[in-house]
Amino acid sequence: MLKGKFSFLKFLMTVVMVLAIVTEICEIKASAEDIKSSEIEIICLFDMDGTLTPSRQAMTEKFAKWFYDFINKNETYIVTGSDIGKIKDQIPENIYEKIGGIYASMGNELYKKGKIVYRRDFKPKKSLLKRLEAYRKNTKYPGQLYPNYIEKRCGMINFCVLGRDCPNEARVEYGKWDAVNGERLEIQKELTKLFKELDIVIGGAISIDIVPKGFGKEQVADRVRKTYPKSLIVFVGDRTEEGGNDYSLAQRLLQLGNSEVIAVKDPEDTIKCLENYMTKRK
């Protein structure tokens, strides 16, 4: 009986010792990560469509070569409204595997080395869905319409009167028509008035992103700043102007400080601007 008590005590002591060692290892690991993140001088965030790739198209070979070299030298993240499926279609696998992280669906999901780190979602009101149906039904766009016009993504809705399953020519045609007729702008204004709890943002070439306040790209600014409290954060995007889908992130970063925003026109311009920027910093 006494022997039994002793061996139980011995077992308990062993468990306590093992726990102490494991805790110590975790603490060492955590402090090493803290040091690592505070030592990184500059964190680069890139929008995807229109910044790293042509809108909804794969990254060009020339750009991929330049970008792979860039992410090897700089701690880099992608921040995009697209979901992970579309990102995989547009970004080459070597970049997807190598990059610091990918904030997908407006930052409502984070992927690192192909694995999900976190995910947050929301349920749209029926009144919102009804109104989107009405916009599609009553559009004055004279061309053909395509399926998949309300696309539910993690933490957001992407609405596209034309329909996302359209061929590229239709996308270009609608984009031109919308630039003259301002359909997306009109929808954006109306929805903003009706649904105060939502952010309505013109995104990409043909669609509108609908996101609950706080679920937009701006959340990435707070998350990245928390991970890298002392680093300079540089954000590169093609729609950083007011009303554009990079605007909220750009503004939040500037508000938090020690951040810079680089506005670009297209992927070619991204290479030019970043090379100039990095040369000036040397």
Ligand SMILES: [Mg+2]
């Ligand atoms: Mg863009």
